[in-house]
Amino acid sequence: GQSLEQPSEVTAVEGAIVQINCTYQTSGFYGLSWYQQHDGGAPTFLSYNALDGLEETGRFSSFLSRSDSYGYLLLQELQMKDSASYFCATLTMSTGRRALTFGSGTRLQVQP
Amino acid sequence: EAGVAQSPRYKIIEKRQSVAFWCNPISGHATLYWYQQILGQGPKLLIQFQNNGVVDDSQLPKDRFSAERLKGVDSTLKIQPAKLEDSAVYLCASSLAQAGRYEQYFGPGTRLTVT
Numbered sequence: 001g002q003s004l005e006q007p008s009e010v011t012a013v014e015g016a017i018v019q020i021n022c023t024y025q026t027s028g029f030y031g032l033s034w035y036q037q038h039d040g041g042a043p044t045f046l047s048y049n050a051l052d053g054l055e056e057t058g059r060f061s062s063f064l065s066r067s068d069s070y071g072y073l074l075l076q077e078l079q080m081k082d083s084a085s086y087f088c089a090t091l092t093m094s095t096g097r098r099a100l101t102f103g104s105g106t107r108l109q110v111q112p
Numbered sequence: 113e114a115g116v117a118q119s120p121r122y123k124i125i126e127k128r129q130s131v132a133f134w135c136n137p138i139s140g141h142a143t144l145y146w147y148q149q150i151l152g153q154g155p156k157l158l159i160q161f162q163n164n165g166v167v168d169d170s171q172l173p174k175d176r177f178s179a180e181r182l183k184g185v186d187s188t189l190k191i192q193p194a195k196l197e198d199s200a201v202y203l204c205a206s207s208l209a210q211a212g213r214y215e216q217y218f219g220p221g222t223r224l225t226v227t
Contacts, residue, residue, distance in 0.1 A: 033214065042116075042203065042218035043155065087154045091214050097167050098214060102154030 002026045004103035006088055011109045012078055020073045020106045022088035031091040032064050032071045033100065038084045046073070048091075075108075083110045114138065116219035118204050124225045130192035133222045137185070137206030143167075144181055145216065146189050147203040155203055161187065194226045 004024045012018040022032070031050035035043040049055055049064035049071060061074040075082055085105040092099055117136040125131050137144050142163050147155035158177065160168040163184040172179070176195070181187040191198055201223050205216040 031214070042220050043205075043216075044218070045215040048214065089154070097160070099157060099160065099168060100214070100216065102156070104152070104154050 002090060002092070002101040004088055004090060004101065006086075006103045006106045008104070009107045009109070011111060013111050014078055014080060016078050017074065017076050018078060018108065020075075020086050020088075020108070022071045022073075022103060024069050024071075024088070024090050024103075026069075026090045026092055026101065028092040028094045029066070029069075029090060030093045030098070032062070033089045033091060034060075034062055034073045035087045035089060035102070036084050037087065037105070043087065046086075078110050080110050080112065083108060116204055116206055116217055118202075118219035118222055120222055121220060122223050122225075124227065125194055127196055127226050128193040130190065131194055131224065132188050132190045133202050133204075133224075135187045135189070135204030135219060137187070137204070138217055141206035141208055141217070142184070143207045144187050145205045145207075146179055146187070147205065147218075149201045149203055149221070151200070158189070191224075194224075196226050199224060199226045 006022045033048045034046040036046050037043040047062035054063045059076045064071040085107050087102045087105045089100045089102045119134050144161045146158045149155045158172045159179045161181040164181045179189045201221040203221045204219045207216045
C-alpha cells in the first residue's frame with residue numbers, strides 16, 4: 001500500500017522561511033510532487049522531484065532523498081498569500097499506469 | 113488556455129438520491145481523473161481514464177459510483193444512491209499523457225452535501 005506523513009499544521013511569520021516535511025512508504029515509487037490548495041480552491045502544481053536533490057522554482061524549493069523516503073518543500077520570503085494547504089504526493093508506476101497518491105496536507109498559516 | 117471546467121459547483125441532495133457531475137478537461141489532455149476530497153484530507157483518486165478507456169478504477173465504490181468519458185473528452189461521474197459519507201468535494205483533473213513532470217491540472221471542484 002501507500003502511506004504519506006506530513007505535519008497537519010505549520011505557522012510562520014511574513015518574510016520567514018518554512019520547511020514542510022513529507023515521509024512516504026510506497027511501492028513502485030517514481031517521484032514526489034507538491035501541490036498548493038487555497039481554501040475553496042483547486043490544487044495547483046508546485047514542483048516535482050524524480051531524482052535526489054534540490055529543485056528550485058522562485059521562492060519555492062523541493063528536495064527529495066529516495067534512500068530515506070523523504071522529501072520537503074521549502075518556502076522562502078513568506079507572504080500572506082502563501083497561507084494555504086500544501087500536499088505532497090507520490091507518483092507511482094505499475095504496468096504502464098501512473099498514479100498520484102496524496103498526503104493529508106499541511107495547513108500553513110502565515111502571520112503578519 | 114482554458115482550464116478544466118466542472119459543473120455544478122455546488123449540489124445539495126438527500127441520502128438515497130442520485131447526482132451527476134460533469135467535467136471538461138483541457139483540450140488535448142488524454143488523461144482524466146476524478147478525485148474525492150473529504151474535508152481536511154488530501155484528494156483520493158476514484159478513477160483514471162486514458163482517452164476513453166478506464167486505466168484505474170480500483171478505489172471507485174462500484175456499487176454506487178459510475179463514470180464514463182465520452183469520445184475521449186468530457187466525463188461524467190454519477191452517484192446512485194448517495195450516502196451521507198459521500199459529502200465531499202469532487203475534483204476533476206487532466207494531464208498530458210506523456211508529461212515528464214506528470215503535472216495534473218485540477219478543476220474548481222463540485223462541493224456535494226448529502227443530508
